[in-house]
Amino acid sequence: MAGLGFSGVRRSYDGVPALAGIDAEIADGEFVALLGPSGCGKTTLLRLIAGFEMPDTGTITLGGQVMAGPDRFVPPEDRNIGIVFQSYALWPHMTVAGNVAYPLRVRGVPTAERRRRVAEALDLTGLSALADRPPAQLSGGQRQRVALARCLVADPRAVLLDEPLANLDLALRAAMQDAFTAFHRRTGATMVYVTHDQTEALAMADRVAVMQAGTIRQFDTPEGLYDRPRDGFVAGFVGDGAVVALTAAPRPGAGRARVHALGQEIEARCDAGPPTHLCIRPEQVRLDPEGPIRARVSACAYQGGRFRLTLETEGETLIAHSARRALPGEALRLSIGMPWAFADPGAPPVAGLMQPA
Known part of the structure; x- marks a missing residue:
């Protein structure tokens, strides 16, 4: 396996930027999710890693070797990168074992070695008992595991997964999340997982790159994205909750600040710099x-065991969890416990916001 590196990677289509300058490092053996709305550039970045397209500018490295750059381009077949597609892309006339063995047959791997590696891949993905079945006799989750085994058998330097769970029902998606996590733990593969589903990304990945408009807005652990979003887009896109503008803020210090929002003074966690907004998660809203x-x-x-309440206050919308049902129009009183205060450079200035002296 090998790590991935990106330096100044840009890609445009008909003059419209799809990637507007990607700089990032993915460590050897790391499971990274590319998360963002449709059109943010995550699939374009995946295609550049695979070698299906060339970047307009910038450099992509794999294991310290340049795969794409100003003077070099390594074709897909020479990168040894495994890909699991959303559509599975299985040969219908081959058995499970035949599909898994196909990449090795193309490479001319000897029969005995091919059988050994296929058996190992089927065992890793829990498919040994299904080796002689055709894809038509498999469930969606089983077909997805065949695609994963076919990817694994070639001993790739990195594994790319392009929204592999999008075609599965809710129960199968949950089961396959566990399967992908177990696969990563057992193989130590470097994995890049494209999704627009934040639940998948936060549940499986070591780190998540949140993308918007061809840029990475924040590349962090799931806990970091949820607890300490860097800007308003990340705060609103990742997790449930609310982004609330401050009306005044003193100079923060020592990781805490008393800020003014929702008509109250609220104690909040914060980083360096004067904050402009609060990210308030449901667990921080107390009835x-x-x-x-x-x-x-x-x-x-x-929502099963609890109720999700949408609350209106001071012209803002908050989300809270409650053990009891509440009726629309019902009046409640709230307190807010330690939300995250951050400075959003892309937000318009707030009238009356107190800047530090």
Whole structure:
């Protein structure tokens, strides 16, 4: 296996940027998710890694070797990168074992070695008992595992997964998330996983690159993205909750600040620099009969063991969790516990925001 590197990678189509300058490092054996809305550039980046396209500018390295750069381009067949597609792309006339063995047959691997490696890949993906079945007799999750085994058998330097769970139902998706995590743990493969589903990304990846408009807005651990978003886009895209503008903020210090929002002074966690916004997660919103914030319920949805409340207060919308059902229009009182305060450079200035002296 090998790590991946990106330096100044750009790609445009008909003058429209798809990637606007990607600089990142993926460590050997790391599981990274590319997360973002449709059109953010994540699939384009995957295609550049695979060698299906060339970057307009910039350099892509694999294991310290340049795969694409100003004076060099290594074709896909010479990169030894495995790919698992959303459509599975299995040969319908071959058995499970035949599909898995196909990359080795193309490379001319001797029969005995080919059988050994196929058996090993089938065992790793839990498919040994299905080796003689055709794809038509498999479930969606089983077909996905065949595609994974076919990728694994070639001993790739990195594994790319292009929204592999998009065609599966909810129960199968949960099972395959566990399967991918177990696969990564057992093989130590360098994996790059493209998805627009934040639940998948946060559940499986060591780190997540949140992308928007061809750029990486934040590349961090799942916990870092959720607890300490760098800007308003990441705060709003990752996790449930609310992004609330401050009305005044003193100079923060020692990782804490008392900020003004929702008509109240609220103690918040923060980083360096004067914050402009709060990221308030549902677990930080407490239904408190003595709380200082008045709110009204606008929606209530049951989520199995708890209710998700949409609350309106001070012109803002908050999300809270409750053990009991609340009726739309019901008045509640709230308190807010230690949200994250951040400076969003892309946000318009807030009138009356107190800047540090």
